[in-house]
Amino acid sequence: MHALNMLSGDPHRGNFIVSKDGVRIIDLSGKSCTAERKARDRLAMERHLGIANEIKDYGYYSVIYRTKLRKFIKKLKGKA
Numbered sequence: 001m002h003a004l005n006m007l008s009g010d011p012h013r014g015n016f017i018v019s020k021d022g023v024r025i026i027d028l029s030g031k032s033c034t035a036e037r038k039a040r041d042r043l044a045m046e047r048h049l050g051i052a053n054e055i056k057d058y059g060y061y062s063v064i065y066r067t068k069l070r071k072f073i074k075k076l077k078g079k080a
Helices: 035-049 058-077
Strands: 016-019 022-025
């Protein structure tokens, strides 16, 4: 999917239809394909579908860093 510069934006079981002919992906985002968006897709597939993310690229580390930074800021504000 990402090799074709396509993004799901919301990968979960309901957006994949499996049949004898193969897999169909529905509800694609239509957004431009960036390293961060690909990483978010891969991390969501890991969380929702159990497909391990094996690519640790710039996008992956960018998403991980932002997530940790947001959690830290929430903790400082007393919202966590």
